Amino acid sequence: MEDCIFCKIVAGKIPSKKVYEDDDMLAFHDIQPQAPVHFMIVPKVHVDSLAKCGPEHAPVLGRMLAVAGRLAAEQGSPDGFRTIINTGRIGRQDVYHLHIHIIGGPHPLGRMLPPAPPS
Secondary structure (H helix, E strand, C coil), X not given: CCCCHHXXXXXXXXXXXXXXXXXXXXXXXXXXXXXXEEEEEEECCCCCCHHHCCHHHHHHHHHHHHHHHHHHHHHCCCCCEEEECCCXXXXXXCCCCXXXXXXXXXXXXXXXXXXXXXX
16 A cells, blocks of 8 residues: 555665564564553555454464564563554554554553443
């Protein structure tokens, strides 16, 4: 997709601080990190969001998740990390190219979401 910023990063048209790359995926540091460790893993093939994935995407999605732990440890989060896949408008997806945020560091993260209001 020619106007997708992540496609441009994958193609090398926009620089990134790479964490990992293979034939199917690229991992790079987030430009607005929310924790000491914060990088994203994206498939090289453009897919708008997790909601648009089909069975044909299962191999790369599995590999993206499988590499996350090793990369998180190498980046400074050996005792755990958070994975986030924001999906669509409700999930507050900002860039419409599937991506997994890997967030961690040396200290525990805060709550993922605030407590739900009473019903």
